[in-house]
Amino acid sequence: DAGVTQSPTHLIKTRGQQVTLRCSPKSGHDTVSWYQQALGQGPQFIFQYYEEEERQRGNFPDRFSGHQYPNYSSELNVNALLLGDSALYLCASSPIPGTGVPDTQYFGPGTRLTVL
Amino acid sequence: GQNIDQPTEMTATEGAIVQINCTYQTSGFNGLFWYQQHAGEAPTFLSYNVLDGLEEKGRFSSFLSRSKGYSYLLLKELQMKDSASYLCAVKPLGGKLIFGQGTELSVKP
Numbered sequence: 027d028a029g030v031t032q033s034p035t036h037l038i039k040t041r042g043q044q045v046t047l048r049c050s051p052k053s054g055h056d057t058v059s060w061y062q063q064a065l066g067q068g069p070q071f072i073f074q075y076y077e078e079e080e081r082q083r084g085n086f087p088d089r090f091s092g093h094q095y096p097n098y099s100s101e102l103n104v105n106a107l108l109l110g111d112s113a114l115y116l117c118a119s120s121p122i123p124g125t126g127v128p129d130t131q132y133f134g135p136g137t138r139l140t141v142l
Numbered sequence: 143g144q145n146i147d148q149p150t151e152m153t154a155t156e157g158a159i160v161q162i163n164c165t166y167q168t169s170g171f172n173g174l175f176w177y178q179q180h181a182g183e184a185p186t187f188l189s190y191n192v193l194d195g196l197e198e199k200g201r202f203s204s205f206l207s208r209s210k211g212y213s214y215l216l217l218k219e220l221q222m223k224d225s226a227s228y229l230c231a232v233k234p235l236g237g238k239l240i241f242g243q244g245t246e247l248s249v250k251p
Contacts, residue, residue: 059238066244068229068231071238082238128173131187135183135184
């Protein structure tokens with residue numbers, strides 16, 4: 027049973043560029059959330075996708091956008107990259123209601139983004 | 143506002159017991175989670191509390207008091223591999239999961 031997968035594992039970009047990160051949820055999960063984790067901090071919620079729509083959003087600017095596909099996989103797009111966007115970006119999926127502990131996040135390995 | 147507090151760092155000895163505390167202030171409450179995160183890896187789910195009391199799972203136990211806005215994670219028979227960051231996360235009513243900054247636990251021989 028494959029867990030949450032993310033690609034790429036590492037990425038280096040320069041200021042002003044755009045980046046797309048990808049995530050495939052754990053089998054049996056239909057909800058995908060994205061988090062940003064700075065060094066030494068806990069994950070910060072970016073947004074959550076369910077049924078191909080953004081359902082909840084954290085305090086992140088519109089430069090951060092996403093998408094969910096019919097197979098539940100998801101993308102995180104960040105435009106006009108800033109130095110402060112350097113972080114570990116985590117994707118998490120959660121189980122279909124009634125099939126596990128509600129709202130439990132199962133995290134992927136993350137994408138380490140460095141903005142120079 | 144919404145706030146979660148946990149100690150930044152703790153050190154303990156192999157074989158000992160350690161308790162990591164977490165206090166929270168959120169707009170409503172719909173569950174508290176503990177996650178373990180080894181350096182350079184993703185967080186992994188440890189425990190979930192939604193009602194007051196103690197939940198035991200092997201060497202790990204988690205306690206919740208909703209009236210006090212307080213939880214702790216208890217690790218028994220510490221092993222070197224338990225060295226990691228431990229994240230407390232709270233789910234407010236109708237809101238997104240909020241994580242604390244994490245407690246970096248170092249287990250020494």
